[in-house]
Amino acid sequence: MSTHERRDDWEQWLKMRLQEVEVLPRKEYMEDGLEHLLAALREEREKARRQRRVRRILEGAAVAVAAVAIVYMAPHLSGLWNENGQMSLENALENGPAGEAQPFGAMESGPSFGIQADQAEDSQMVMGNDLFTVHVPELPVPVGEALSIDGQINNELMEAAGGNLRYEVEDGHNILASGAVRPEAAEGIWRPFALSVEVQEPTSPHGLLVLYVEQDGKRLHELTVPLAFTALAGAGESSGDGASLPPAEEPYPAQTVELADERNTDPAFAAYFQRLEEAVARRDVEKLKSLMSPDIFLSFGGKQGYAALEEMWQLKTNPLHSPLWSELEKALRHGAMRTGEYFRAPAVRLPEGADEYTARVIVGRNVNVRNAPSTDGEVIQQATNLLARMPAEATRYDRPGWKAVILPSGLPGFVSEEYVYEPLGYRAVFGKVNGQWTMISWVSGD
Amino acid sequence: MLAMEPKEGKAVEDEMLVERIKNGDDDAFRELYHKYVHQVFRYVYLQIGDYQRTEELTQDIFMKVVKGLMRFRGQSRFQTWLFTIVRNCLTDELRTYKKKRLTVTVPQEDLARLDERVDTVEDQVMKREAREELIRHLQKLSDDYRVVILLVDLEGFSLREAAEILNRSEKATKSLHHRAVRQLRQLVEGGVNVEYS
Numbered sequence: 001m002s003t004h005e006r007r008d009d010w011e012q013w014l015k016m017r018l019q020e021v022e023v024l025p026r027k028e029y030m031e032d033g034l035e036h037l038l039a040a041l042r043e044e045r046e047k048a049r050r051q052r053r054v055r056r057i058l059e060g061a062a063v064a065v066a067a068v069a070i071v072y073m074a075p076h077l078s079g080l081w082n083e084n085g086q087m088s089l090e091n092a093l094e095n096g097p098a099g100e101a102q103p104f105g106a107m108e109s110g111p112s113f114g115i116q117a118d119q120a121e122d123s124q125m126v127m128g129n130d131l132f133t134v135h136v137p138e139l140p141v142p143v144g145e146a147l148s149i150d151g152q153i154n155n156e157l158m159e160a161a162g163g164n165l166r167y168e169v170e171d172g173h174n175i176l177a178s179g180a181v182r183p184e185a186a187e188g189i190w191r192p193f194a195l196s197v198e199v200q201e202p203t204s205p206h207g208l209l210v211l212y213v214e215q216d217g218k219r220l221h222e223l224t225v226p227l228a229f230t231a232l233a234g235a236g237e238s239s240g241d242g243a244s245l246p247p248a249e250e251p252y253p254a255q256t257v258e259l260a261d262e263r264n265t266d267p268a269f270a271a272y273f274q275r276l277e278e279a280v281a282r283r284d285v286e287k288l289k290s291l292m293s294p295d296i297f298l299s300f301g302g303k304q305g306y307a308a309l310e311e312m313w314q315l316k317t318n319p320l321h322s323p324l325w326s327e328l329e330k331a332l333r334h335g336a337m338r339t340g341e342y343f344r345a346p347a348v349r350l351p352e353g354a355d356e357y358t359a360r361v362i363v364g365r366n367v368n369v370r371n372a373p374s375t376d377g378e379v380i381q382q383a384t385n386l387l388a389r390m391p392a393e394a395t396r397y398d399r400p401g402w403k404a405v406i407l408p409s410g411l412p413g414f415v416s417e418e419y420v421y422e423p424l425g426y427r428a429v430f431g432k433v434n435g436q437w438t439m440i441s442w443v444s445g446d
Numbered sequence: 447m448l449a450m451e452p453k454e455g456k457a458v459e460d461e462m463l464v465e466r467i468k469n470g471d472d473d474a475f476r477e478l479y480h481k482y483v484h485q486v487f488r489y490v491y492l493q494i495g496d497y498q499r500t501e502e503l504t505q506d507i508f509m510k511v512v513k514g515l516m517r518f519r520g521q522s523r524f525q526t527w528l529f530t531i532v533r534n535c536l537t538d539e540l541r542t543y544k545k546k547r548l549t550v551t552v553p554q555e556d557l558a559r560l561d562e563r564v565d566t567v568e569d570q571v572m573k574r575e576a577r578e579e580l581i582r583h584l585q586k587l588s589d590d591y592r593v594v595i596l597l598v599d600l601e602g603f604s605l606r607e608a609a610e611i612l613n614r615s616e617k618a619t620k621s622l623h624h625r626a627v628r629q630l631r632q633l634v635e636g637g638v639n640v641e642y643s
Contacts, residue, residue, distance in 0.1 A: 014631075015600075018596075018599050023487060033501075255537075352510065353534065
C-alpha cells in the first residue's frame with residue numbers, strides 16, 4: 001500500500017470518528033433561542049419591506065438607478081422625492097426660488113471626502129423641495145468653524161403644513177447639531193432664513209443637513225443636503241513637520257477584505273467593462289458618455305443625468321484633466337462584483353458586520369503604512385487587503401493624498417490615498433437598460 | 447436525467463428555504479434553524495470547549511444569520527455563508543479564550559437529540575470514549591489546524607469551500623489541511639508530544 005493510500009485510509013478513519021462526535025444543545029435553549037430569532041427575523045423582514053417600498057416609489061419615478069443605489073447603499077433617503085413619490089429636485093435645481101436661475105459652476109478640485117456638492121466659482125448650488133430651497137454651503141466644511149446656510153421657505157406651504165421648522169446636522173452616527181429654523185418676515189411666497197451651525201468633532205468625513213417640518217412627532221417635507229467635513233488648516237499639527245499621528249486606539253480583530261472581481265460571470269458585462277476601462281484610459285469623453293445611462297444617478301441629494309455629471313466633473317471645460325478620470329480608474333481597478341442583477345465597483349467586499357461608516361480598506365499587496373503623511377515617513381507596517389478603521393476625528397489627521405488609519409493593533413498610521421477605499425467613497429453601479437449594460441449610478445456618501 | 451449531487455440538492459433546498467423565509471414563512475426559518483443548529487453547536491463547542499459559551503455564541507451566530515438573510519443572494523452556498531459567519535464570530539473568541547475546558551454537565555434528558563434514537567449504554571460508553579479521545583487530541587492542535595480539520599473532515603466542506611470560509615487560497619488551504627491531518631495522526635498514534643496553551 002502506498003503512503004498516499006495509507007494517508008487516505010487514515011483520513012477516512014478520522015472522518016468516521018469525527019462523525020460519531022455528538023455535542024447536543026439543550027431543548028429549552030433551542031426553544032428560547034428560536035423565539036428570539038423569529039422576533040428579530042420579523043423586524044428584519046419589515047425593514048426589507050420598507051426598502052422595497054422605497055425602491056418601487058423610485059422606480060415609479062423612472063429612476064431605477066436610484067433604487068439600486070439606495071436599497072444597497074443608502075440608509076438616508078430623505079429629500080430625494082416628495083410626498084407624492086416624485087423626484088422633487090429638478091424644478092428647484094433648474095429654476096431656483098422665485099425663478100432665480102442658479103447655474104452650476106465647475107468644481108474647483110477633485111473630491112477628497114466622498115460627497116461634494118457642486119461648488120460654483122461665483123454662485124452656489126441650490127437644492128430644494130416644495131417647501132425649502134437652500135444654497136449648498138461651500139464644501140468641505142472646516143470642523144470647528146461655523147457652517148452658514150441660507151435659503152428660502154415657501155410661506156404658503158408652511159402655513160398650510162403647520163408644525164415647527166427644524167434642522168439637524170448629522171455625521172452618519174451622531175446628531176452634531178439641531179434646532180429651529182426661523183424664517184424672516186418678508187413679502188411674497190418665499191421667506192428667507194439663515195442658519196449658523198458650529199460643527200464639532202464629526203466621527204465621519206461625510207455628513208448631512210436635514211431640514212424638515214415637525215408635526216405630531218412626524219417629519220414632513222424633509223430636505224437632505226449632503227455635507228463633507230475637513231480639518232481646519234493647521235489642526236492636528238504638532239510641529240513644523242506637517243501632521244501628527246492620531247492617538248492609538250483599542251486593538252480590534254484583524255480581518256482581510258475580499259477582492260471579488262466577478263465581471264466574467266457575465267461575458268456581455270465583461271466586454272462592456274473592458275470598453276469602459278479603455279474609454280477611461282484614453283480619456284475619451286464621447287465613449288464614456290455612450291457607456292453611461294443618460295439618467296445616471298449622481299447623489300443622494302437627488303442629482304441625476306449625464307448632463308449634470310458633465311458639468312459637475314468639468315468634462316466639457318477640462319476633458320483631459322477632469323478629476324473624474326482618476327476617481328473612475330481607482331473605482332474600476334479591481335473589476336466589479338455582482339449583486340443580483342447588478343454589478344458594482346470597486347469590487348471590494350467588506351467582511352460581515354464591518355462598519356461602513358468607519359472602515360478604511362487598505363487594498364493592495366504589502367502597502368506601506370507610515371508614521372507620517374509623506375513618503376519620507378517611516379514604514380511601520382505593510383498591509384495586504386486589510387480592513388482598517390478611520391481614527392476618531394479622522395478629519396483632523398487626513399492630509400492631501402494621505403489617509404489616517406487605525407490598524408488592528410490599535411496603532412495609527414498614514415496610507416497613500418491611492419490604496420485606501422472607503423465604503424462610502426465614489427462607487428459605480430452597472431445595470432441593464434434596454435438590454436444593454438450601462439453605468440446607472442456614480443455616487444459617494446450615503 | 448442527470449442525478450443531482452447530494453451537496454447540490456442540499457444547496458437547492460437551502461435556497462428554497464431562504465426564499466420562503468424572505469417571503470414571510472416562519473416555518474421555513476424553523477426548518478433551517480433545526481437543520482443547522484446542531485452542526486453549528488457541535489462545531490463551536492469543539493473549537494472553544496465551553497458549553498455555556500457555546501450556547502451564547504451559537505445564538506449570536508444565528509442572530510447574525512437573521513440580520514444578513516434578507517441580503518443573502520446565494521452567491522455562495524448557504525452553508526458556506528453560514529460558516530463564514532461562524533468563523534468570524536470565533537476568530538475573536540479564540541484569540542481571547544485560551545483555556546478549553548471541554549465539559550458538558552447537562553443531563554442527557556435535557557439535550558435536544560437529532561432524532562428519537564436512544565443509544566444502548568454500551569453504545570453511549572463507546573461513543574463517549576471515542577469522542578473524548580479525539581477531542582483531546584484535537585485540542586492539542588493549533589487553532590488553524592483544528593479549524594481546517596473540523597471544516598473538511600467533520601463538516602464535509604470541500605477544500606474550495608473551506609478556503610472561501612477561511613479567506614485563504616485553495617492551495618494554501620489544501621496545504622494547511624495536509625499538515626493538520628498529518629499532525630493529528632502523529633498525535634493519535636502517539637508519535638509526538640505537542641504542547642498547547
